Amino acid sequence: MTNKLIVLVLVILSMGIVFFLADSGVINNKMSPTLIIGFMILSSYNIGFIGEKFGLPRITGYIFSGLLFGPYLITIYKIDTVESLSFLNSLALAFIAFNAGAELRIKDLAKEIKTIVSLTVGVTIFVFSGVTLTVFLLADLIPFMKGSNIAVRLGVSSIFGVISVARSPSSAIAIINETRSKGNYTNTILSVAVIMDVLIIILFAVIISVCEVLIKGKGALDINFILFLIFEIFMAFVLGYFLGRFISFLLTKLKVEFSVIIIALGFFVIKFSHFTGDHFNEIFESSINIEPLLICMAAGFTVQNFSGHGEIFLKRMDKISIPVYITFFTITGASINIDMLKAGWFFGIVIFISRIAMIYTGSYFSGKIAGSDKKILNNSWLGFITQAGVSLGLLTEVLRRFPEMGIYIQTILIASITLNQIIGPVGFKYGLTAVRETLEMRKNKLD
Amino acid sequence: MKFLLALVILTGIAVLGSKISFLRKEFSLGVKNIFFTGIEYILIGLILGESGIKILDIETLPKFYPFLVFGLAWIGYLFGVQFEFQQVKKLPRMFFSITAIQAFVTFLSVSIIMFIVFRNFFFMKFQISLILSIFLGTIALSTAQSAIAIVNKNYKFKNQKLFDLLRYVSGVDGVFAIMVFAVLLAFMKNGNSLSLNPALTLLWLSISVLIGFIPAVIFRIMNRVRPGIQEFPVFLVGVIIFTGGLAIQLNHSPLVCGFFGGIIIANSCRYRTRVLLFLHEAEKAIYIIMLLILGAGWNPDKGINFILVLFYIVFRLLGKFFGNFIAARSFRSTFKIPSTIGIALLSEGGLSFGILINFIILFPELSDKIIYIVILSSFINELLSPRLILTQFKEKEFIGNIGGKKL
Numbered sequence: 001m002t003n004k005l006i007v008l009v010l011v012i013l014s015m016g017i018v019f020f021l022a023d024s025g026v027i028n029n030k031m032s033p034t035l036i037i038g039f040m041i042l043s044s045y046n047i048g049f050i051g052e053k054f055g056l057p058r059i060t061g062y063i064f065s066g067l068l069f070g071p072y073l074i075t076i077y078k079i080d081t082v083e084s085l086s087f088l089n090s091l092a093l094a095f096i097a098f099n100a101g102a103e104l105r106i107k108d109l110a111k112e113i114k115t116i117v118s119l120t121v122g123v124t125i126f127v128f129s130g131v132t133l134t135v136f137l138l139a140d141l142i143p144f145m146k147g148s149n150i151a152v153r154l155g156v157s158s159i160f161g162v163i164s165v166a167r168s169p170s171s172a173i174a175i176i177n178e179t180r181s182k183g184n185y186t187n188t189i190l191s192v193a194v195i196m197d198v199l200i201i202i203l204f205a206v207i208i209s210v211c212e213v214l215i216k217g218k219g220a221l222d223i224n225f226i227l228f229l230i231f232e233i234f235m236a237f238v239l240g241y242f243l244g245r246f247i248s249f250l251l252t253k254l255k256v257e258f259s260v261i262i263i264a265l266g267f268f269v270i271k272f273s274h275f276t277g278d279h280f281n282e283i284f285e286s287s288i289n290i291e292p293l294l295i296c297m298a299a300g301f302t303v304q305n306f307s308g309h310g311e312i313f314l315k316r317m318d319k320i321s322i323p324v325y326i327t328f329f330t331i332t333g334a335s336i337n338i339d340m341l342k343a344g345w346f347f348g349i350v351i352f353i354s355r356i357a358m359i360y361t362g363s364y365f366s367g368k369i370a371g372s373d374k375k376i377l378n379n380s381w382l383g384f385i386t387q388a389g390v391s392l393g394l395l396t397e398v399l400r401r402f403p404e405m406g407i408y409i410q411t412i413l414i415a416s417i418t419l420n421q422i423i424g425p426v427g428f429k430y431g432l433t434a435v436r437e438t439l440e441m442r443k444n445k446l447d
Numbered sequence: 448m449k450f451l452l453a454l455v456i457l458t459g460i461a462v463l464g465s466k467i468s469f470l471r472k473e474f475s476l477g478v479k480n481i482f483f484t485g486i487e488y489i490l491i492g493l494i495l496g497e498s499g500i501k502i503l504d505i506e507t508l509p510k511f512y513p514f515l516v517f518g519l520a521w522i523g524y525l526f527g528v529q530f531e532f533q534q535v536k537k538l539p540r541m542f543f544s545i546t547a548i549q550a551f552v553t554f555l556s557v558s559i560i561m562f563i564v565f566r567n568f569f570f571m572k573f574q575i576s577l578i579l580s581i582f583l584g585t586i587a588l589s590t591a592q593s594a595i596a597i598v599n600k601n602y603k604f605k606n607q608k609l610f611d612l613l614r615y616v617s618g619v620d621g622v623f624a625i626m627v628f629a630v631l632l633a634f635m636k637n638g639n640s641l642s643l644n645p646a647l648t649l650l651w652l653s654i655s656v657l658i659g660f661i662p663a664v665i666f667r668i669m670n671r672v673r674p675g676i677q678e679f680p681v682f683l684v685g686v687i688i689f690t691g692g693l694a695i696q697l698n699h700s701p702l703v704c705g706f707f708g709g710i711i712i713a714n715s716c717r718y719r720t721r722v723l724l725f726l727h728e729a730e731k732a733i734y735i736i737m738l739l740i741l742g743a744g745w746n747p748d749k750g751i752n753f754i755l756v757l758f759y760i761v762f763r764l765l766g767k768f769f770g771n772f773i774a775a776r777s778f779r780s781t782f783k784i785p786s787t788i789g790i791a792l793l794s795e796g797g798l799s800f801g802i803l804i805n806f807i808i809l810f811p812e813l814s815d816k817i818i819y820i821v822i823l824s825s826f827i828n829e830l831l832s833p834r835l836i837l838t839q840f841k842e843k844e845f846i847g848n849i850g851g852k853k854l
Contacts, residue, residue: 003671007665007669010665021697028696032695034513035693036692037688038687038691041681041689042685045685257465257466257732260458260461260462268451275451
């Protein structure tokens with residue numbers, strides 16, 4: 001660990017000198033993206049490593065590194081730097097989605113199907129209703145909800161509820177990769193997280209439409225809109241299938257270059273999806289948003305289950321996973337808005353506690369109903385805490401639809417999401433260790 | 448959208464290019480050498496760029512500059528890491544002296560003539576003429592190994608030691624090029640003029656060494672415990688990016704700083720060979736992307752003066768010729784060194800493009816005046832090189848690949 005500390009000191013010292021020179025006007029004040037990325041890789045890797053020595057998942061270290069050097073603390077990553085590096089986040093997210101899809105094996109899913117369905121439904125119902133009820137009951141204490149009628153209270157509470165349902169498959173996959181976990185528990189948690197990633201889009205669309213009626217008092221629930229959404233998801237799967245077939249073909253042709261190509265493909269999918277969305281908006285005045293991450297997940301799933309190259313695919317992805325996770329989670333950490341955290345900390349904690357309580361209750365009862373084994377029954381809740389990108393994306397949509405209230409909802413939920421983001425990975429790693437599915441525990445078992 | 452398209456095209460060409468080899472195709476050795484050096488990618492870049500179909504236009508191109516910085520640092524490390532002092536010491540001292548003399552004479556020949564031409568025929572300002580002529584002298588002194596490698600694949604020679612000498616000179620004179628480039632940049636620290644302050648120049652050079660030194664030390668410390676398969680590339684790529692970033696932020700050369708970093712790794716890190724292999728693995732793809740960007744950034748509409756190109760080619764040739772002539776006459780050798788050996792060292796690509804790209808990044812306003820000289824002269828030199836190498840060997844046997852053609 002001493003080595004890592006020395007490296008960290010050297011890297012920080014070098015950056016300190018550069019910033020000093022920039023502030024003194026000796027060199028350009030605008031930091032080179034190359035320098036920032038180099039610093040990010042070296043500093044985050046070492047912080048992640050040091051964190052690991054204290055039993056924390058590496059991604060917590062990366063998130064912490066991003067937070068520490070981010071725009072609200074040391075400010076090595078300024079707000080505009082974080083924005084300009086967001087394309088790296090897209091690349092990483094696509095990579096993670098490919099990986100998540102490829103980790104789902106039909107034979108494993110079939111084995112645990114009862115538990116997976118039960119946990120997905122149970123946790124969703126419990127978290128949604130539990131958090132909605134908590135906010136509804138506390139409405140008089142929340143300044144922007146004070147004095148509003150029951151319909152508005154119910155609408156706003158449901159928004160809190162539905163966003164609390166979202167989880168983070170990216171964190172789950174990163175921790176599984178890091179700890180090299182294998183087993184029923186690992187498969188179940190990952191499967192539920194990925195399935196929820198699809199379902200949350202539909203659920204959010206339904207709830208937000210209802211909320212518009214409740215809060216704004218106008219409009220009606222548009223069934224066509226829901227059908228359209230299901231069509232978009234179907235399209236994502238179809239495109240993902242063909243992309244998966246193409247990737248399988250590439251796997252047989254490319255070796256070293258595969259990692260570059262897969263990242264470029266992911267980026268292409270993201271941009272293609274945004275481009276078609278904008279294009280449809282402009283030309284047909286209708287919005288078609290084929291979720292790029294669903295395409296990538298479906299592609300990964302296709303490679304794993306319909307090509308016979310699944311394991312090679314995962315092996316090659318694994319080779320470049322460290323820099324991808326470093327980039328993604330450091331930028332995630334740097335994007336944490338501490339000002340908002342400060343502003344919404346109290347209700348954030350309340351929602352955080354209520355969400356965890358509901359996850360625990362929901363997963364316990366669901367597990368009981370499905371007849372899951374004891375280790376899943378007692379530990380599955382630990383895998384469902386983490387929240388990240390999806391929730392933040394949904395919040396942006398809330399802000400767009402309810403500009404006045406949205407900002408208050410965002411402040412509170414960001415505080416809660418931040419806590420989930422920090423505590424969640426630690427919880428999941430603890431869960432994987434408790435059920436003895438990490439590589440280290442499996443080795444100990446054999447010994 | 449354009450950036451996306453450009454990214455996809457560049458990646459596609461780089462991946463395809465790194466897999467395609469023209470060495471077994473039925474081309475003359477000169478044409479093969481052009482493909483081997485990658486000059487065709489500059490032309491493809493030109494088509495993709497502002498002068499062509501505008502995929503890599505003025506707005507899109509700067510978005511790829513961080514990649515260029517990274518690529519230059521990569522090349523610097525690749526070059527530097529090959530200089531393990533223990534190994535270099537084992538080679539004959541005469542080889543080093545010959546290399547130094549031919550490099551010095553070529554540098555002087557090209558720099559002086561180009562300065563006179565720039566000043567008297569093109570009426571450029573004194574400082575600009577000086578900078579550009581020294582820069583061209585720097586580029587001129589380095590020799591690429593591509594032509595020698597191609598000839599080696601196709602012919603067997605009786606005078607193998609002479610061939611080893613050519614290989615040595617072409618491998619080592621790049622070090623002189625990087626060093627002279629570093630000194631030129633040290634004098635140019637104020638922008639478009641040269642300031643002759645030895646203390647400041649020394650300080651500038653020391654900072655360049657330091658920028659290479661710190662990341663290399665970081666790399667060494669990170670590798671104290673044997674790194675895993677996944678971690679090693681992260682350390683190395685992280686360190687290279689950091690070196691490039693530090694260099695460009697402090698207005699230094701990523702190539703030069705990377706070179707110093709590479710030397711430190713070569714002489715202090717036990718994983719030197721692993722580093723070298725890893726750097727070699729992705730070298731071609733990185734190099735292709737850099738050439739594509741170089742081509743895209745080249746705007747021939749700003750003027751091409753063929754007389755300048757001709758002057759450069761002729762005086763580089765003369766420099767190489769006389770440099771090696773003097774060197775060959777100065778030392779007793781156990782094998783026969785033809786007095787015309789200098790003309791076998793004309794191949795130019797590789798490092799010279801790296802130095803050119805670095806110059807463009809640091810001084811874009813000056814580069815328009817010389818970019819075409821380097822590109823066009825490379826084209827001609829690559830074409831002629833294999834033939835000129837063969838003229839130096841009386842006893843040779845063609846062992847070319849199936850489908851390969853004699854000259």
